[in-house]
Amino acid sequence: MFESFLTYRSGRWFWWALALSAVSIGLYAWHDLPDPPNGGTWLGYTLGSVAAALIVWLIWLGRRKRDYGSKVGTVQGWTSAHVYLGTALIIVATLHTGFQFGWNLHTLAYTLMMIVILSGFFGIWAYARYPSRMTENTGGKSRPELYTEVAELDRQLQRLAEKGGPEVATAVASAVERTVVGGSWLAQLKREDRSEVQLPGKGLVSNAGMAAIVDFVIEHLGASRDGAQGEALRELSTLLGNRARLLSRIRRDVQLVGLLRVWLFVHVPVAFACLAALTAHIVSVFIYW
Amino acid sequence: MRLLIRTLTAAGGAPQERAFYGAQLTLGRATDQDLPLPDRHLPLSFCELTADGGQLDLRVVADGAAFVNGRRTRGAKLSIGDSADLGASRLTRVEAPADFDFAIEFRPAAEVGEEGAFGSQFRQTLELGGLARRGPSWAFVGLILALFLVLPGTALISQDAAELTRATPLPDDSLWSSGPLHTSHRFMGNDCSACHVDAFAMVRDQECVACHTSMTHHVDPAVHQVAEIEETRCASCHKEHNEPSVLVQRDQRECASCHGNLEAHTDGALTLANATDFAANHPEFKVSLLRDTAGEAPWTVERVELGAPALAESSNLLFPHDVHLAAEGIEGPRGDVTLQCGDCHQTDPSGAYMEPISMEQHCADCHLLTFDPGMPTRELPHGEPAVLLPILEEFYAKQTLVGASLEAGRPAYDARRPGGDTRMEAALRQEALVFARQQALATAEDIFERTTCATCHEVERLPESDAGPAWHVRPVKLAKVWMPKSFFDHGPHENETCTSCHAAEQSESAADVLMPAIDSCRACHGGGEEQVLLASTCIDCHEFHLPQHNLLRPEVPGSVLRSARTDFDRQRAAHRQAKRERGR
Incomplete structure (x- = not known):
C-alpha cells in the first residue's frame, strides 16, 4: 500500500504536483506588481481559484473512494493524486496569501487547510510505519x-x-x-x-x-x-x-x-471545516470587494 | 420466591434443573450473577427477575433492552408462555411444578463461534472509542458558517445589527478584513460600510471623494477622453488592507503604461513627449519662459527645452551673474562686497522654492537710485519712470530758484536783489527754470540711457514729442517657477552648493537660463529600478492628481466642478446625523 500509492505509475502525480508548484513559484517570482503581494491581484485570483478547485477536488476523494462503480481512474490513482496535489496545495495556497496573515477569517481558512494537510502527512507517515509493526506484533495473525x-x-x-x-x-x-x-x-x-x-x-x-x-x-x-x-x-x-x-x-x-x-478523525472533520471557511472566505471577500 | 430454573443444553441433552430461593434473581454476563448469561455482548449485570404478586417481573438494569415476545422492552411482566430474549439467550416462563412459585426455562446462547465473538465485546475501534468524522464535520461546517459568515453578514442587513455585532464580542465583519487599514484611514474604526457600501460591488470612487474633496483629475476629461483613466477606480491604485500598507504607488509602471506611448492613448491629441523611466527614457527638461509680447496680455509663456537654440530668458533685465558672484568682490556704495547666492536667493517658508527677487529687497542696497553727486542721499523712486523727469525738473528748479546747494542755502540765481525791478526778477526766474529743465533733461538722459536705470534695464528713448523727450523702461518679469509641470524641493538638496546645479558663476547675461539640465539630476538620481544611485520614480517629481485640473466628481461624467455638496455627501451627512441622534 505504502509503496504503491506513492509510486503509482512512476510517481506520475508527483511530477504533476511538482510542475504545479514550480509554475506557481515561477509566476510568483516573475510577477512584480506595484502593490504588496495579495490575493486580489491577477495572480492572486489565479492561485486562489486553483487552490479552491484543488480543495474541493481533494475533499471529493472521500466521495470517490466509496463510489465503487466509478470508472474515473482508480482509487489508488486518486489517492496518489490526492497526496501529491494536496502537498502542492501548500505552495499554491501560501502564495495566494501573499504571506499576509492576520487574525481574520482568511487566515483561519488557511490554518485549517494547513492542519488538514499536515494531518494527511501524519497519515502517510502512519501508513509507512505501522502496517509492518502490526504484522510484526501479531505474527501475521488476524x-x-x-x-x-x-x-x-x-x-x-x-x-x-x-x-x-x-x-x-x-x-x-x-x-x-x-x-x-x-x-x-x-x-x-x-x-x-x-x-x-x-x-x-x-x-x-x-x-x-x-x-x-x-x-x-x-x-x-x-x-x-x-x-x-x-x-x-x-x-x-x-x-x-x-x-x-x-x-x-x-x-x-x-x-x-x-x-x-486516528489522523482521519482530524483530517476529515477539519477538511470540512476548511471547506466551510473557504466558502465564507470567498463570499466575504466579494461582499466587501 | 421459589424459582425453578431449567437450563436447556446447547447440545440438546437433558435439561439441568436447579432451584433458586431469593427475593430477586440477577442475570448478567458476570459469574457472580445468580444466572450467568454466557453472552459476551451483554453487560456484566444485565437484568433482574422479581416476584410481584403472582407475576414474574423482568427489569433491565443496565444499558440495552430485552425482547419480550419479540417486543423491545426494558421491563415487563412475564406470564406463563412469555419468553424474553436476553441477547442471544432465551428465557421462557413455564408452568411451575409443585413446591415452586415460578419456573423458567433457560436456553443459553449457543457457544458455537464464541471464540471469535470474544473480542467483539470490547470497544476496539476509534469510532467505538468515541471518535467520529461525520458529526464533527457537520458541527464544524455549521459553526464556521455561523460564526464567520452569517453573524458578520448581519451587518449587511441593517446598521443596527452591524453596530450590535461590532459593539459586543460577537463575531463581526472585522473578521472579514484582510489586513489593517493605512494609518490615515484608521479613524474609520471598524465601520466597513464607510467604504464598502454595496455588497458584492467594488468600492466606489464616491466614497473616496466624499472625504477627499480637493482631489483633482490627472487628465481633464473635458479636454481629453482617456478611457484608461476614466475607467480606473481610485482603489485600483490606492489599495487598502495591505501589509505593508502602501496607499500611494511609487511604482512607475502604471505611469509608463500610458506615457510610454502617449500618442496611441490619446489619439495623437497630446504633444507631450513620452517618458517611462527617469534614467532610461525621459525627455530633456523644458522650462516655461516668459515672453514680453508688449500686447494686451503682455507676458506669454513659452515652453523651451533646455539646450535648445531658442533658450534665452527675456526678462528685460540686464544682470550678469558672474560679475555679482566675482570672488574678489564687487564695488558697492560702501566699498567692495563679496556676494553669495543666498544674499539674493532665499527659499520660501516651506524651503522648497525660492522667494521672488525684488529690487527693493535684493538690489537697492547697492544699486542706489541717486542722480546728483552733490546730493548723495537723494534717490529717485523705483518702478515709476514716468515721474522721474518731473521730479528732476522740480528738484533742479528749486535748486536754481532757491539755492545751488540746498544745504548751503545759497541760490544760484539771486532773484531777490534789493531794489531790483520785478521785470528783471521775472526774466531771471524764467532763465532759472529753463536752466533747471536743461539740467533735468541732461540728468534724465544720463540715468535712462547710461547709468542708474540703464545699468539693469532695457530703456528705449521714445520719439520726441511736444512734451519733450520720454523714455520707456521695458517691464521686467522674472520666472517664479521654471518647471511648473514637476515639483522640486530645495530642502533635501541643501547639502549641495547652488552652483553645482546652477552655473551662475559663468553666466554673463540675464538671458542665460540657469536651470540644470536632466543630466545634472541624473548625476545622483537613477531610474525607478536603480540599484546604485537614488532610485527615483515618476511621482518623486510629478503629481498624478494635477492641481490645474477639475475636481474629481465621479458621479458626474466629465467631472464638473461643483460647489454644492453631492447627493452622496448629503446622504452621508444624514446618516451621521441619525447616528448621533440615536446615540443621545
Missing part, C-alpha cells in the same frame, strides 16, 4: 485468530482453575470476564489495560497485565499443601502469564490500528 487463542486459553484456565479450589476458580473466572481490551479512543491509543478482578477479601481491584490474578494464584500456590492442586496452580499461573502476553499483543494491535487511523 485479530479474531488471536481472540480464538484467548478463548482456548480461557477454556484451559477454567479447567485448571476448578482444580485450584473454588476461590481460585471464582477469581480466575472473574479475571476472565472482567478483562478489558480497548475502551475510549484515548485508552486505545495509550494501550491502557483497564481489566479488573474480583478477589476475595480485596474486592474489585485492577488486573492490569493479569498481575493481580497471577499474584493471587501464586499466593494460593504458596499456601497449597496438595500436590495436585499445587501443580494445577503452577500451570494456572503460567497460562495466566500467556494470557497476559496475548492480550498485550491484542492491545498493541488495537493501538497500532488506532494510530494508523
Whole structure:
C-alpha cells in the first residue's frame, strides 16, 4: 500500500504536483506588481481559484473512494493524486496569501487547510510505519485468530482453575470476564489495560497485565499443601502469564490500528471545516470587494 | 420466591434443573450473577427477575433492552408462555411444578463461534472509542458558517445589527478584513460600510471623494477622453488592507503604461513627449519662459527645452551673474562686497522654492537710485519712470530758484536783489527754470540711457514729442517657477552648493537660463529600478492628481466642478446625523 500509492505509475502525480508548484513559484517570482503581494491581484485570483478547485477536488476523494462503480481512474490513482496535489496545495495556497496573515477569517481558512494537510502527512507517515509493526506484533495473525487463542486459553484456565479450589476458580473466572481490551479512543491509543478482578477479601481491584490474578494464584500456590492442586496452580499461573502476553499483543494491535487511523478523525472533520471557511472566505471577500 | 430454573443444553441433552430461593434473581454476563448469561455482548449485570404478586417481573438494569415476545422492552411482566430474549439467550416462563412459585426455562446462547465473538465485546475501534468524522464535520461546517459568515453578514442587513455585532464580542465583519487599514484611514474604526457600501460591488470612487474633496483629475476629461483613466477606480491604485500598507504607488509602471506611448492613448491629441523611466527614457527638461509680447496680455509663456537654440530668458533685465558672484568682490556704495547666492536667493517658508527677487529687497542696497553727486542721499523712486523727469525738473528748479546747494542755502540765481525791478526778477526766474529743465533733461538722459536705470534695464528713448523727450523702461518679469509641470524641493538638496546645479558663476547675461539640465539630476538620481544611485520614480517629481485640473466628481461624467455638496455627501451627512441622534 505504502509503496504503491506513492509510486503509482512512476510517481506520475508527483511530477504533476511538482510542475504545479514550480509554475506557481515561477509566476510568483516573475510577477512584480506595484502593490504588496495579495490575493486580489491577477495572480492572486489565479492561485486562489486553483487552490479552491484543488480543495474541493481533494475533499471529493472521500466521495470517490466509496463510489465503487466509478470508472474515473482508480482509487489508488486518486489517492496518489490526492497526496501529491494536496502537498502542492501548500505552495499554491501560501502564495495566494501573499504571506499576509492576520487574525481574520482568511487566515483561519488557511490554518485549517494547513492542519488538514499536515494531518494527511501524519497519515502517510502512519501508513509507512505501522502496517509492518502490526504484522510484526501479531505474527501475521488476524485479530479474531488471536481472540480464538484467548478463548482456548480461557477454556484451559477454567479447567485448571476448578482444580485450584473454588476461590481460585471464582477469581480466575472473574479475571476472565472482567478483562478489558480497548475502551475510549484515548485508552486505545495509550494501550491502557483497564481489566479488573474480583478477589476475595480485596474486592474489585485492577488486573492490569493479569498481575493481580497471577499474584493471587501464586499466593494460593504458596499456601497449597496438595500436590495436585499445587501443580494445577503452577500451570494456572503460567497460562495466566500467556494470557497476559496475548492480550498485550491484542492491545498493541488495537493501538497500532488506532494510530494508523486516528489522523482521519482530524483530517476529515477539519477538511470540512476548511471547506466551510473557504466558502465564507470567498463570499466575504466579494461582499466587501 | 421459589424459582425453578431449567437450563436447556446447547447440545440438546437433558435439561439441568436447579432451584433458586431469593427475593430477586440477577442475570448478567458476570459469574457472580445468580444466572450467568454466557453472552459476551451483554453487560456484566444485565437484568433482574422479581416476584410481584403472582407475576414474574423482568427489569433491565443496565444499558440495552430485552425482547419480550419479540417486543423491545426494558421491563415487563412475564406470564406463563412469555419468553424474553436476553441477547442471544432465551428465557421462557413455564408452568411451575409443585413446591415452586415460578419456573423458567433457560436456553443459553449457543457457544458455537464464541471464540471469535470474544473480542467483539470490547470497544476496539476509534469510532467505538468515541471518535467520529461525520458529526464533527457537520458541527464544524455549521459553526464556521455561523460564526464567520452569517453573524458578520448581519451587518449587511441593517446598521443596527452591524453596530450590535461590532459593539459586543460577537463575531463581526472585522473578521472579514484582510489586513489593517493605512494609518490615515484608521479613524474609520471598524465601520466597513464607510467604504464598502454595496455588497458584492467594488468600492466606489464616491466614497473616496466624499472625504477627499480637493482631489483633482490627472487628465481633464473635458479636454481629453482617456478611457484608461476614466475607467480606473481610485482603489485600483490606492489599495487598502495591505501589509505593508502602501496607499500611494511609487511604482512607475502604471505611469509608463500610458506615457510610454502617449500618442496611441490619446489619439495623437497630446504633444507631450513620452517618458517611462527617469534614467532610461525621459525627455530633456523644458522650462516655461516668459515672453514680453508688449500686447494686451503682455507676458506669454513659452515652453523651451533646455539646450535648445531658442533658450534665452527675456526678462528685460540686464544682470550678469558672474560679475555679482566675482570672488574678489564687487564695488558697492560702501566699498567692495563679496556676494553669495543666498544674499539674493532665499527659499520660501516651506524651503522648497525660492522667494521672488525684488529690487527693493535684493538690489537697492547697492544699486542706489541717486542722480546728483552733490546730493548723495537723494534717490529717485523705483518702478515709476514716468515721474522721474518731473521730479528732476522740480528738484533742479528749486535748486536754481532757491539755492545751488540746498544745504548751503545759497541760490544760484539771486532773484531777490534789493531794489531790483520785478521785470528783471521775472526774466531771471524764467532763465532759472529753463536752466533747471536743461539740467533735468541732461540728468534724465544720463540715468535712462547710461547709468542708474540703464545699468539693469532695457530703456528705449521714445520719439520726441511736444512734451519733450520720454523714455520707456521695458517691464521686467522674472520666472517664479521654471518647471511648473514637476515639483522640486530645495530642502533635501541643501547639502549641495547652488552652483553645482546652477552655473551662475559663468553666466554673463540675464538671458542665460540657469536651470540644470536632466543630466545634472541624473548625476545622483537613477531610474525607478536603480540599484546604485537614488532610485527615483515618476511621482518623486510629478503629481498624478494635477492641481490645474477639475475636481474629481465621479458621479458626474466629465467631472464638473461643483460647489454644492453631492447627493452622496448629503446622504452621508444624514446618516451621521441619525447616528448621533440615536446615540443621545
